[in-house]
Amino acid sequence: MPELTPQDATRYWLSRRTGTDLFLLYGFDEPARSPAELQALLTRRAAEIPDLRLRVRERRFAYPAWTPCGIADDQIVVHALPEPDWANLVAALEKLAGERLHAGERAWRLHLYRGVRGGPAGADPALIAVLQLSHALADGRRAAAIARDLFAAEPPPPAPAKSAGGTLNEIAAEIGSIATLPVDLGRTVIRGLAANRARRELAARTARGEVAAPAPETPPTPLNNGSEPRAHAIRMLVRTDLRVPGHTVTVVALTAIGAALARYLEAHEHVRTDLAAQVSMARPSGKSRNNYRDAAVELHTGEPDHRRRADRIAATLTARRTRAGHPLLAAQNHVTEAIPAPILRRDVFTARLDQPPATLSAHTVVSSVDRGPADLVLAAAPVRFTAGFPALGTVMHLTHGVHGLGETITVSVHADPAVLPDPDRYAALLDRALSEVVSALRE
Numbered sequence: 001m002p003e004l005t006p007q008d009a010t011r012y013w014l015s016r017r018t019g020t021d022l023f024l025l026y027g028f029d030e031p032a033r034s035p036a037e038l039q040a041l042l043t044r045r046a047a048e049i050p051d052l053r054l055r056v057r058e059r060r061f062a063y064p065a066w067t068p069c070g071i072a073d074d075q076i077v078v079h080a081l082p083e084p085d086w087a088n089l090v091a092a093l094e095k096l097a098g099e100r101l102h103a104g105e106r107a108w109r110l111h112l113y114r115g116v117r118g119g120p121a122g123a124d125p126a127l128i129a130v131l132q133l134s135h136a137l138a139d140g141r142r143a144a145a146i147a148r149d150l151f152a153a154e155p156p157p158p159a160p161a162k163s164a165g166g167t168l169n170e171i172a173a174e175i176g177s178i179a180t181l182p183v184d185l186g187r188t189v190i191r192g193l194a195a196n197r198a199r200r201e202l203a204a205r206t207a208r209g210e211v212a213a214p215a216p217e218t219p220p221t222p223l224n225n226g227s228e229p230r231a232h233a234i235r236m237l238v239r240t241d242l243r244v245p246g247h248t249v250t251v252v253a254l255t256a257i258g259a260a261l262a263r264y265l266e267a268h269e270h271v272r273t274d275l276a277a278q279v280s281m282a283r284p285s286g287k288s289r290n291n292y293r294d295a296a297v298e299l300h301t302g303e304p305d306h307r308r309r310a311d312r313i314a315a316t317l318t319a320r321r322t323r324a325g326h327p328l329l330a331a332q333n334h335v336t337e338a339i340p341a342p343i344l345r346r347d348v349f350t351a352r353l354d355q356p357p358a359t360l361s362a363h364t365v366v367s368s369v370d371r372g373p374a375d376l377v378l379a380a381a382p383v384r385f386t387a388g389f390p391a392l393g394t395v396m397h398l399t400h401g402v403h404g405l406g407e408t409i410t411v412s413v414h415a416d417p418a419v420l421p422d423p424d425r426y427a428a429l430l431d432r433a434l435s436e437v438v439s440a441l442r443e
Helices: 006-014 035-047 086-096 140-151 167-179 181-207 249-267 306-324 327-338 341-350 423-442
Strands: 022-029 054-057 065-068 076-079 108-116 126-133 233-239 276-282 292-298 364-370 381-388 398-405 408-415
Touching: 006 327, 006 341, 022 086, 022 140, 035 076, 035 108, 035 140, 086 108, 086 126, 086 233, 126 140, 140 364, 181 327, 233 381, 233 423, 249 276, 249 306, 249 364, 249 398, 249 408, 249 423, 276 306, 292 306, 306 423, 381 408, 408 423
Parallel strands: 076 108, 276 364, 364 398
Antiparallel strands: 022 126, 022 381, 054 065, 108 126, 233 408, 276 292, 381 398, 398 408
16 A cells, blocks of 8 residues: 655644644535434445545554555444534534544544534535544545545445555565665755755745745734644634636635734734735645645735725735745755655654744635535435535634535634634624625626
8 A cells, every 4th residue: 555645644643743634514405314324325435435445554664554444333423412403513513623533543534413403505404414534634625525425426436445565565664664764864965955955046036026925924913822722613604605707716705804804803902904814725636645735825904995905815826826836846845755754753743833933924724625516415415515624723723714515605714712712703704704895896
């Protein structure tokens, strides 16, 4: 079985220290199936999806490897709510967001909540399915593809079964890693020197105006306090009006998030016009399961006009995406690719996560993924909407998910109540800002 790439291994090791799991929520009409029938149906479908038949095998000297595994009985769980209403569902999600998978045992779990009343996108009771995935297994795009295979009307095409490597293969991998350690260290040094030259060249080209500049460093906000989140607040705004001609959903959402965040901070006596968001940008598919780069995008909150601010955000987003794809930045990735596993693992486990930097290039996170057409089903029950909740961290205590399924877009808020104690207030500000931005951009 293949080894985890350094990028994927980093996410696996980091998950042992802090929450990094992906949570993909799908709301369906309530199907006429018993819990046992649903679990059996989903277990059969999961067994047909190669990515859901994997777990991580840790190694001492080599990089961890993916190894085949079956579907455990506790991987598909039907939860009972005190009362099956939306408020209790959200409370259950907030508790779930604090739980972590151990990909060395199982890399995913599916949570089902039945008969939920009072939810968005439909008056009748809903079944809420939450697919929890290890970030080592998938990034946002790959996670959406896995969920689509799980909930598609037709099963995915059959994939050849993969066998686990035997003991001799594992021993060979460890011995090979030890034997190549001096060579790998040399490659790391050589690539590090090349990356340093590339960094200087990139800075020179940036100074000449040939490459767009990175986002400026600015002071943290009260939402970036450097402690590990101990609780979670989740809110979802399910909308059908966010696809505006001439503007991407991401730009529409960023424009509204900037307005709402600035208003929220101002109401708490913290006026800022230099706010920025960390936005995940997809990269061309490669060997890693995580093919994206994060880039900071200024939200231009000093511009009061929604249309002009949206245009400026769109231009900034394009510039950051162009910079993120520049070949000179790829040299830094080449260094990571050459680092021996024991050294990278040590770096991940010893990195200080509790010391926020004095300055930041972004103050919140926005993850935007189009999850495709709204043609998914669960036991013949059609899908209504989808949502997602990017992980919190020691610096980012407020994150946003922007997830589309057909014409329905959900903008989600995931916050640490210790720094954002009034999530309903912030969600209301964001909902109002979304309406204002859509109205302005449609004029």
